[in-house]
Amino acid sequence: MNNLGRYLKKHTEALVKDVGIEPACALTGKSKATLGRYYSDHTEHDERFMPIDAVAALEEASSYPHVTSALAELKGITLHFDQDRSNTKRVGGVNADVIALSQRFAMLMAEYQQSIQDGVITANEAKRLLNETLAIQKVLINMKLHLENEQA
Incomplete structure (x- = not known):
């Protein structure tokens, strides 16, 4: 697997763990095993990545847009949030x-x-x-x- 694939898989793993495996299964309709394959670094799963609709559903529930951020970083783009997110700490x-x-x-x-x-x-x-x-x-x-x- 190339560095790009490893990078995206690490951020996919961070996204699933941010949401939690059980809630991630419920949000995406995928099993634990399927979600695990999306971020597995085993060679048999090299070409397997999470579908974009699943990423969007998980990022809506996560504290941070892990995969979107990774994709933006790869293109040299900085993310900017235009509105307050209900799950973002803004106190202090x-x-x-x-x-x-x-x-x-x-x-x-x-x-x-x-x-x-x-x-x-x-x-x-x-x-x-x-x-x-x-x-x-x-x-x-x-x-x-x-x-x-x-x-x-």
Whole structure:
């Protein structure tokens, strides 16, 4: 599988786990096994990707548009939310965002330090680092929304 496929499968996995496997099955009408195949890195599932209608249904229920964001990043596009999402935390303003950003960055650095101690970043360590970078990205999006609201 090429890097693009692996990248999309990782974000598909993050989306399913964000929503939860049982709710994801209910929303998409797919079984746990089928959903698992969409993000499996086994060679027999290399060409299997989640249908776009399933992605849309899951992203509506998720806290973050994981797959849409990944596709945008691949094209060098930045996402912008025009309206408040009911499941997006917007409490506290920019000051709270700066504190949250600082905390998430500290967590990323701690995770990185722990991961690199032996000189090798394993697949599990890379997943944890990716989760931390995604958490930072979410905080930055909230911060951007707060700053835009203060401008208006």
